[in-house]
Amino acid sequence: MSELAPIKENGKALSESNKGELLQYLTFKLIDETYGINVMQIKEVLRYSEIAPVPGAPSYVLGIVNLRGNVVTVVDTRVRFSLPECTISDDTRIIIIEHDGEQVGLLVDAVQEVFYLYQGEIEQSPSVGNDEALKFIQGVYQKEEELVILLELNRMFERNEALGIEAMS
Incomplete structure (x- = not known):
């Protein structure tokens, strides 16, 4: 009887039993950094369209x-992470997520790809960068030559963080 070949991701042999659950992430760009969101939190990805401003938001x-x-409601993800405001281009997208039954759009510079990783491959995020962005980070993943910052969207929309969003939905 032949043995099954191990699953490989980025050239590394993986065993599902010691790596945890297999997850799927969508990557996107903000400036020169690559971020990832678990696809289970995403409803759809839209091309940029006109956004109606809301006074007092x-x-x-x-x-x-x-x-x-x-x-x-559409959130400027750059501003949320204390980065410079986004310049709209043909690559600009709005990622629609669902949080507590409400749909929210995240404006990003560009959407890249979907990839798989095991839960056990997520590394703890280093404590560098600004505190505003750090509180939304689940961890990091070294994907080939690129570091992907994995976001924890539930923290981004905790009750005290989302007061302005709830009022508009």
């Missing part, structure tokens, strides 16, 4: 869009 809230009859 927090600085990181760009406004709202109409998505098939539903009002969706």
Whole structure:
């Protein structure tokens, strides 16, 4: 009886039993950094469209869009992470996620790819960078020559963080 070949990711043999659950992430760019969101949290990815501003919204809230009859709040992910504001280009996308039954859009510079990794391959994030962005980081993953910063969206929209978003939905 022949043995099954081990699953390989980035040239490394992996054993599902010691690496945990197999996860799927979507990567996107903010400036020169690559970030990842678990695809289970994503509803869809949209091309950039006009966003209606909402007076009195927090600085990181760009406004709202109409998505098939539903009002969706759009967050400028760069501003949320204390980075310079985004310049809109043909690559700019809005990632629609669902949090606590509400849809929220995340404005990103560009969407890249979907990839797989095991839970056990997620490394603890180093404590560098600004505190605002660090509190949203689940961990990091070394993907070939690129470091992917994996986001924990639940922290991004905790009750005290999302007060401005809830009021607009």
